[in-house]
Amino acid sequence: MRSLGGGDLGFVPTMGAFHEGHLSLMREARQHHKTVCVSLFVNPLQFGPNEDLEKYPRNEARDFELANSVGVDIVFAPSREEIYPRQSTMIHVAGLSDLWEGQVRPGHFDGVATVVAKLFNIVRPDIAYFGWKDLQQCLVINRMTEDLNQGVKLKFLDTVREPDGLAMSSRNAYLTPELRAKAPLLQRALGNLVGSFSNNAGDIDAQLENGRELLSSSGFLVDYLELVSLSDLRPVRKLDDAALIVAAKLGSTRLIDNVRLAKPGE
C-alpha cells in the first residue's frame, strides 16, 4: 500500500484536546508535505488502571476546527473498536521503556509503542512529528522505528510553553487556579539547575538533590529529577549529550518536563 500522500505524507499522532504544542507540530508538517494527516485517538492501552482515561479531556469538534485552521488535510479519529478489535501483539522497547515514566507507569510505553506502530501501518507516513515535551516517548519511538525498520522518518520539535514557562499539556486543565500558579516553578527549577551545573559529578549530585528539595518544599511530589544520557536515559554526571528530566505531582495532576543540554539529530 502506498502512502496516502503519494510519497509525501506528514503525520502527527495525538490524543486530541489540542493546544499550541499540537498545532506547532501540524504547522511544521504543513510546511514540508503535500498531505498532512493528524490522528486523534485517546489510546486506552497507554493508561494504567488508576489513570485518567475516562476523564481525559475530549473535544473533537473543536479539534477538527483547529486542525482545519492550520491546513491539516486529514484527521483520522478512529473508534476504540476500530483500533482494537482485539490486540494479541504488543511492542516492548526493552530498556528505554523500563526507566522513569515506565517505572511510575508500568506498561505505558508498551501501549504507546503499540499504538504508534499500528498508526504508522495504517497511515503509512513518510515523516512523523513528535514533541520533545515527551522526551522519553521520543526516544522509545525512535528506537522502535530503527529496530523494526519501519521506514518512517521522525522529527522532534521543541516544547511550546505558556507565557510563564509551563509546558503546554492537555492535563494542565486539571490544575486548580492555586496549583496552576505554582506549576511554572517546575520549569524554573530546571532552568536554574542547568544554569548552575558544572562538570563535577559531586556538584551535580548535590544540585539535583537541592532541586528535588526545592520542589518538595514548594508542594510538588517529585517522582524523579535526574540528569540522564540522551542515548540510553541512564543517569549521567557529565553535560554533553544529556538531558535534565523531571516528573512531579501537583495535587492529583502529574506534570513532566525536560531540558536537553545537547540536541542530537537536530
Ligand code: AMP
Ligand atoms: P498528546 O496528544 O499529549 O499525546 O501529544 C501529541 C504530540 O504532541 C506528542 O508528540 C507530544 O509530545 C506533543 N506535545 C504535547 N505537548 C507539547 C508541547 N507543549 N509542545 C510541543 N509538543 C507537544
